[in-house]
Amino acid sequence: MTGVDVVDTPVAELADAVDRARAGSAFLREKLGDLPVRGAEDFARLPFTTKQELRETPFLDYAAVPAERIVRIHSSSGTTGRRTICAYSAKDLDDWAEMFARCYSFAGVTEADRVQLMVGYGMWTAGVGFQAGAERLGAMTVPSGPGNTDLQLELMREAGTTVFGATSSFALLIAELVEREGLRDELSLRVGVIGSERWGDATRRRIESGLGIETFDIYGMTELWGPGTGIECSQHDGMHVWSDHYHVEIVDPETLEPVPHGTPGEVVVTTLTKEATPLVRYRTRDLSFRYGEPCQCGSPYPRIGRIEGRSDDQVKVRGVIFLPAQVDTVLAEVAGAGSEFQAHVDRDESGRDSLTIRVEGSDRPGLAGELAERFQAKIGIRVDVDLVAMGTLPRNAGKTKRVFDHRTL
Amino acid sequence: MTGVDVVDTPVAELADAVDRARAGSAFLREKLGDLPVRGAEDFARLPFTTKQELRETPFLDYAAVPAERIVRIHSSSGTTGRRTICAYSAKDLDDWAEMFARCYSFAGVTEADRVQLMVGYGMWTAGVGFQAGAERLGAMTVPSGPGNTDLQLELMREAGTTVFGATSSFALLIAELVEREGLRDELSLRVGVIGSERWGDATRRRIESGLGIETFDIYGMTELWGPGTGIECSQHDGMHVWSDHYHVEIVDPETLEPVPHGTPGEVVVTTLTKEATPLVRYRTRDLSFRYGEPCQCGSPYPRIGRIEGRSDDQVKVRGVIFLPAQVDTVLAEVAGAGSEFQAHVDRDESGRDSLTIRVEGSDRPGLAGELAERFQAKIGIRVDVDLVAMGTLPRNAGKTKRVFDHRTL
Structure with a gap:
C-alpha cells in the first residue's frame, strides 16, 4: 500500500x-x-x-x-x-x-x-x-x-x-x-x-x-x-x-x-x-x-x-448465467489446455438446453475429463467438452466470436 | 493575365x-x-x-x-x-x-x-x-x-x-x-x-x-x-x-x-x-x-x-510510343464512347505487335469504326477496337489497370 x-x-x-x-x-x-x-x-x-x-x-x-x-x-x-x-x-x-x-x-x-x-x-x-x-x-x-x-x-x-x-x-x-x-x-x-x-x-x-x-x-x-x-x-x-x-x-x-x-x-x-x-x-x-x-x-x-x-452476451443456460470469462479462468489453470475455445448452446426437442465447449488442447490422457469437471464446478451445470487439436479453431485479425447460441428462442 | x-x-x-x-x-x-x-x-x-x-x-x-x-x-x-x-x-x-x-x-x-x-x-x-x-x-x-x-x-x-x-x-x-x-x-x-x-x-x-x-x-x-x-x-x-x-x-x-x-x-x-x-x-x-x-x-x-x-508505363508498340492518355483524349471527343477502356498489346508468331483497345460505348452504328480511325490518327499505328457495353469493364475502389502487355519479351 x-x-x-x-x-x-x-x-x-x-x-x-x-x-x-x-x-x-x-x-x-x-x-x-x-x-x-x-x-x-x-x-x-x-x-x-x-x-x-x-x-x-x-x-x-x-x-x-x-x-x-x-x-x-x-x-x-x-x-x-x-x-x-x-x-x-x-x-x-x-x-x-x-x-x-x-x-x-x-x-x-x-x-x-x-x-x-x-x-x-x-x-x-x-x-x-x-x-x-x-x-x-x-x-x-x-x-x-x-x-x-x-x-x-x-x-x-x-x-x-x-x-x-x-x-x-x-x-x-x-x-x-x-x-x-x-x-x-x-x-x-x-x-x-x-x-x-x-x-x-x-x-x-x-x-x-x-x-x-x-x-x-x-x-x-x-x-x-x-x-x-x-x-x-x-x-x-x-x-x-x-x-x-x-x-x-x-x-x-x-x-x-x-x-x-x-x-x-x-x-x-x-x-x-x-x-x-x-x-x-x-x-x-x-x-x-x-x-x-x-x-x-x-x-x-x-x-x-x-x-x-x-x-448482453451473458447466456442463460438451464437458468444459470454463463460467461466466456469462466472458460478462460479454467483454461488458464489446467495443464495441457489451449487458450482458444468456442461455446455452443443447443436445445433438444424436449426443450432441454446443453452447453458444449469446444477447446484446443494437447493429447494428454484425461484432459477432456478434467476440463469437463472443472467447467462444471465453475459454471454450475454439466458441460460437454469437445477437445480439438491446437491451432484448429479460427484466428483472425479482428474480434473472435466465442459464443454460438443455436437455440431458436 | x-x-x-x-x-x-x-x-x-x-x-x-x-x-x-x-x-x-x-x-x-x-x-x-x-x-x-x-x-x-x-x-x-x-x-x-x-x-x-x-x-x-x-x-x-x-x-x-x-x-x-x-x-x-x-x-x-x-x-x-x-x-x-x-x-x-x-x-x-x-x-x-x-x-x-x-x-x-x-x-x-x-x-x-x-x-x-x-x-x-x-x-x-x-x-x-x-x-x-x-x-x-x-x-x-x-x-x-x-x-x-x-x-x-x-x-x-x-x-x-x-x-x-x-x-x-x-x-x-x-x-x-x-x-x-x-x-x-x-x-x-x-x-x-x-x-x-x-x-x-x-x-x-x-x-x-x-x-x-x-x-x-x-x-x-x-x-x-x-x-x-x-x-x-x-x-x-x-x-x-x-x-x-x-x-x-x-x-x-x-x-x-x-x-x-x-x-x-x-x-x-x-x-x-x-x-x-x-x-x-x-x-x-x-x-x-x-x-x-x-x-x-x-x-x-x-x-x-x-x-x-x-x-515506365509508356509502351512501345511497333516502334511507336503509346500512352493511355492518348486513348482518354479520343474518348472525350467521340459521341457515344464511354470513359472506361483497357489496352491490350499482343505479339503474334511472326513477331508482329498488335494493339487492341477494349472500350465501353453505346450501340450507335459506326462507333467502333470511328474510334479505330481516331485512335490510328492519334497514336500513329493501326488499332483494333473491341467495343463492349457500358458498365462491363471492371471498376474498383483503388487504381484501375489500363495497359495489359501480353508480349513475352
Whole structure:
C-alpha cells in the first residue's frame, strides 16, 4: 500500500459535465430534464443512456456542439448491431491523443520506441487512436493495419518494431507464426498493447511466451472516444481509468443499482470533458468490478477489473448465467489446455438446453475429463467438452466470436 | 493575365535543402558528394535519385534525421514493384497537413464543408493525408475508407457530405450507382477531390454530371509526402504546385535534359522543407509539362499539366510510343464512347505487335469504326477496337489497370 488515495469525481465536476451536455445536446436536454445536480443523490437519479439510444439518434441531434465544431466522426464496428456514430471536436481529438499517450506511458513505452499498429483504420477508432497517442508520445509509428502477417513481420524487421498494438486474436496469430518459424530472435519486440475484445490469461501467456514480451490490457470503445480510456500498469492488477475524463459507476445489470467495490456489474460511464458526443450515465454493457484500494504502483487513478464479458452476451443456460470469462479462468489453470475455445448452446426437442465447449488442447490422457469437471464446478451445470487439436479453431485479425447460441428462442 | 509572376525556387534555397539532406542522410552524402551548390549549373549537375534507389536503401539509412525524430513511416502502394518506405518527422506531418489544407482551399472547400474520405488508410498516404488536411481546415471529416458503396451512401446521407476524396475509378463507380438509383437529390455533394491515378476528361465528365459536382485533380505520391503536392484551381487549367515545399523540373526521360515550358517530359522533384526523407532531383516517372505563364486565377504557384502517364508505363508498340492518355483524349471527343477502356498489346508468331483497345460505348452504328480511325490518327499505328457495353469493364475502389502487355519479351 502506498497511502495514495484513489481519486474520485467531485460532484461539482459531474454537475458541470451534465450542464454542458444538456446545454448543447437537444437529445440530452429532452432526456435529462433541467433539474440541477447539487449532490450525489441528484446525479444517481439521472436516467441511464443506452447504446440503442445512441444508435437511433442521428449524431447531429445528439451532438452537444454545433456541426461546424465537429471535425471528425467515427463509428463502432457494429459487432452487436447497427453502427453507432460518435462525433469529435478538435479538443476531443487532442484530449484523446493525450489520454492514449498516457496509456503508453503506463505500459512503459517511451519516445524511443517503435510502435506498429496492427489494428483497423478508417471509420474505426482503433488505428487512429493508437497512432495519435504514439505520435503524441513522440515514438515512431508504423501504421500497418490489421491482417497480412507476412507484411507485419517484414515491417517489424525493417522498422525494428519494439511495441505493437493489436487485438488478442491477432496477437495470438502473430505469436504462433513467430514460434512456428523460429523468428523470435530476428525481432525486437518487448511490449504488446492489447485491446478491443475480452481475452483470458491462457491466451495472454501464449502471446507473452511466444513473442518474449510483456502485454498490457487496454480499455475503451468508440463511445468513450475509442481505445485509451484506461490501461493496466506494470502491476497487471486491473486497469487504471483516467478519472479526469471519465466518471465510472458499476451497477447491477438487472436492478441498475450500484454494487459495492469488488462486486461484478456493468460499467456505466459519464464523460467529464468530451465536447461533441458527451455521455451521461452510459451503459457500456461491459462487465467488470471496481477495486476499492489504491494500486501498488502508487497511481491515484481508480482501477476496474479486466473485462469479463458483456451484459448482453451473458447466456442463460438451464437458468444459470454463463460467461466466456469462466472458460478462460479454467483454461488458464489446467495443464495441457489451449487458450482458444468456442461455446455452443443447443436445445433438444424436449426443450432441454446443453452447453458444449469446444477447446484446443494437447493429447494428454484425461484432459477432456478434467476440463469437463472443472467447467462444471465453475459454471454450475454439466458441460460437454469437445477437445480439438491446437491451432484448429479460427484466428483472425479482428474480434473472435466465442459464443454460438443455436437455440431458436 | 494578372501580372503576377510565377514563383520559382531561388538557388540559395536549393543549396540549403541539398546541404540539409546531405548533412543528415548517409545515403545522400555518399551519392551527392560534397560540392557546394553555388548556382543553377551546380544544381543541374547533381545526380538524379530514382525510385529503385529509394526501394533498395533501408529507410533508416536514407533518412536525414536520427531515428528518434521519426514519428511515422508510410509506404507506397507497390503498384509498380516493391514498396518504397518513407519516413516523417513531426514537422513533416505538420507541413503536410498545411499543404493539404491549402489544396482544399484551392478547391473552394471551407471549414463549413463535410468531407468524406473514400481512400485507403494505414500504410498508404491517401487516407491520413486527405484527413489531416481537412481537419487542419476545420471541416468535418468522415473517414469512410475505400470500397463498400452502400456504406458510403449511408454515411453521405447521415453526415450531409458535401465534399469527397477518391480515386477516379471509385468516384466513377459511385457516380454510376447514384445515377442508376436516382439518388442524386438525396445527397448534398458539391466537390470531388480526385487523385492517385491518371484520369481523362471523359471520365471526369461522367463523374461531374452523374453527381452534379465540380472535380479537382490533386497531385502527389508517397515520396512527396503523399497526396497534396498540388491541385487544380477553379480555372481547371493545370495543377498548381506548392513551390515553397517543392522545386519542380521537367526533363526528357531519355536524355534527362531539361525541356522547355509546354513540352512534355518527366517530373523531377527536389523537396525544400522535408526533414526525414528529403528528395534531391527525384525522378517521379510521372509525365507532364510545365506552364510558362501565370494562371488566370492570379496565384503565383507554378503549374504543371495533369499527369499524362508514367515514363515506365509508356509502351512501345511497333516502334511507336503509346500512352493511355492518348486513348482518354479520343474518348472525350467521340459521341457515344464511354470513359472506361483497357489496352491490350499482343505479339503474334511472326513477331508482329498488335494493339487492341477494349472500350465501353453505346450501340450507335459506326462507333467502333470511328474510334479505330481516331485512335490510328492519334497514336500513329493501326488499332483494333473491341467495343463492349457500358458498365462491363471492371471498376474498383483503388487504381484501375489500363495497359495489359501480353508480349513475352
